[in-house]
Amino acid sequence: MSERKARSTATVEDQESAILAAAATEFAAVGARRANMDEVAAAAGVSRSTLYRRFPNKDSLLLAVAADAYEKGMVRLEESVVGLGPREAVVEAFATGAEMVSTDPLLSRMVLEDYEVRNVTSSVNTLFIEMVTDRVADTLRTAGATMPEDRLHQAVELHVRLVMSYLENPASEPERHSPEYVRDMAATFLAPMIY
Template sequence: MTTKSTAKPRRKIRNTESPEDQEQAILTAAAAEFTAVGVRRANVDEVANQAGVSRSTLYRRFPNKEALLLAVANDLYEKGMRRLEETVVGLGPREAVVEAFAEGASMITDDPLMHRLVLTDSEMKGITSAVTSLFIDMVTHRVAATLRSAGAQMPDTELRHAVELHVRLVISFLEFPASEPERQTAEAVRDLAATYLAPMIW
């Protein structure tokens, strides 16, 4: 009696791609691995296999799992920030706060990898706290710059502090959601931002 193997098929190592293509393939495979099994169980050799590169190629670019995780997080947040910036094009600063808050909440809820890294993967925190700090710092800097472009007049230090508070509130709001379902809707999130957060920006 024969049995079917459940092992994942090995992919042929590709040697003809550019370094940029190889790195993107590694990040894509790593994102899928972190999403599927979490940070602690993620297998770097499996990432290399699924990216179609050798172990030595992967380790030359990312010497350990932490470096790979930070690169994946950076790539994820860069894409997320571009989405936020596109969402608020043409809006004034207070309107931009509302839409950025609502869109940020939606991204963290809807994107499986971002949800895992920012909110639910306690194993990730055991490896490094830098990912969440990276998220807060990066988003704060970019959103503050976006609000300045939208017409915010407040001093830079005050603007940055206000935006950092907003970012931390997004994370807290999603990690510990309101008990009433009606307060978890997209419209309720937008109303909360309009009532309490937008007035902080001028």
């Protein structure tokens, strides 16, 4: 006779946090295609039925993990530019974003390596670009940008699209991945667009 698993007394929020953390680890380790929902449930300490009640399929879980990673990344970018002027903020945000993607296993997998992730998240790419653009524009305005609102949004959207392209198709020369190179590129080409 098998033992029945004790009912979890964790709150819905705690369960969801545990699921997202376990899923982030699973997606980072094996990618979207090979990720196993049973492994996620076990690592999160929830039943399969609880996992599927919160996230009916792997794609919905992947989108939730991506949204969580986005929010944490945006908070980190915003914190990295506190006290900087708008042009310095552009450089620091670009350098911090590049460093996050190259060192965080989940972000690296999602942005650079896993085409399955891109296939799922491409359906929200336009919304993602708009959300990031709005948030970065607000951050640059707080940092002191004085340019007209429409011009600020246009410049930031261009930055976001350039960053996405740069990260999805990185340069083949290793020296072009160094923090110094990234900062110099951002200072030379991106920062002058903001005033």
